[in-house]
Amino acid sequence: MMTELTAADGHRLDGWIEPAIGARKGGLMILQEIFGVTDQLKGVARHYAALGYEVAIPALFDRHEKGAVIPFDQGSRGRDMMLASDLDQTMLDADAAVQALAKNGGKVGVIGFCWGGGLALRAAQVLDVGCAVAFYGTRLTQYLDRPLKAPFMAHFGSLDDHVPPEMREAAKAALPGMEVHLYDAGHAFANDARPSHVPAAANTAHARTRGFLALHIR
Template sequence: MGETITLKSRHDGFELSAYHVKPTDARRGGLLLIQEIFGVTDHIRELADGFAQDGYEVIAPAFYDRLEPGFEADYSPDAIQKGVRYSTATPWDQVAGDAQAAIDALQPPVFVVGYCWGGAAAWLVACRGEGVAAASAFYGRRISELVDEIPKAPTILHFGKTDASIPMEKVDEIREKHPDLPVYLYDAGHGFNSDRRADYHADSARLARLRTLALFSRSGGGKGEV
């Protein structure tokens, strides 16, 4: 449904690839979609296609292209470990510059959504990005590294109550630092939005997506926006 495009990072001028898909109906805005640790996989492309059906022009950059162009991992233990290594080897300043290239390539309003590692990256972009209308971050474990930063755009967070990788103490810390920020908890574990993962929870995924779309609509994503 989409195509591969090239973005030039604001961080260092590096050219990284990205999955790009245009809306199938009247345009509501642009959307930066940020990957899990597994790269721009078929799951990420399907999510992008789904948002395009909702009226968003989506760009999903391949943030690990400097380390391994075209990286797509499965859910095996070895692949997970590789994805974790790549995520920790990708500095936040670099992520911000790569993300800004995608934002710059989209006509406003531009929204952000991210999952897993991408959830923390979506938080980062909401805090540092230029031209972000709103952001939705799913189970971003590493938000705790960036918790002192302040989103410049309306932002919502989604966490699973039984997520073993994100203790509720970390979620409480975010709430204490940002008491006015909507933080939604679901009866699910980590990765509940992905039907490829053992913790997939359809009802939670549906509700989180509805909340995300509602936020975008309230923040300028009206039908027919150009």
């Protein structure tokens, strides 16, 4: 269901909440691609809710356009909103979701995809989270200015032209604690609503993510 979250600066944003099924293990925040809170991301939320996590997806475009959901074939529109976003404000919005989940008890984990993957890295540096996972996180070079505060796992496609090898290597050098997994795939390999989907890579990455969450969110 969609609810309202309030950031520390007073900004109000939407947040999709997927209640945990069965015994609640903790919270999990999912950070969006450049397409908004899509039905595909809600499906990811249901997957992890079925494992016992209460899941929140903050609507990070609400500062620009309330309720914006961008069709996958209109990526340039989403990219423009992403580029117009202020990182500090975006992290305030992400933290609003973390705080809402934390109120219900337990630690809070983070999973981010694409733009949200880079933001998941930032969350592991500046937010009070138990761990964070990035799926093909982009724009990594802007997040290498401070150390990790929480365990961080990253999944990359070896053929991803959004995250070239030199970017991955720079991140590994700057953040030696990050756990990196590489897959024979391109960008957005875990998005099952796009032609880029590579089921074998996605399944393996999610299995590793489930184990990582089980280790750190309890």
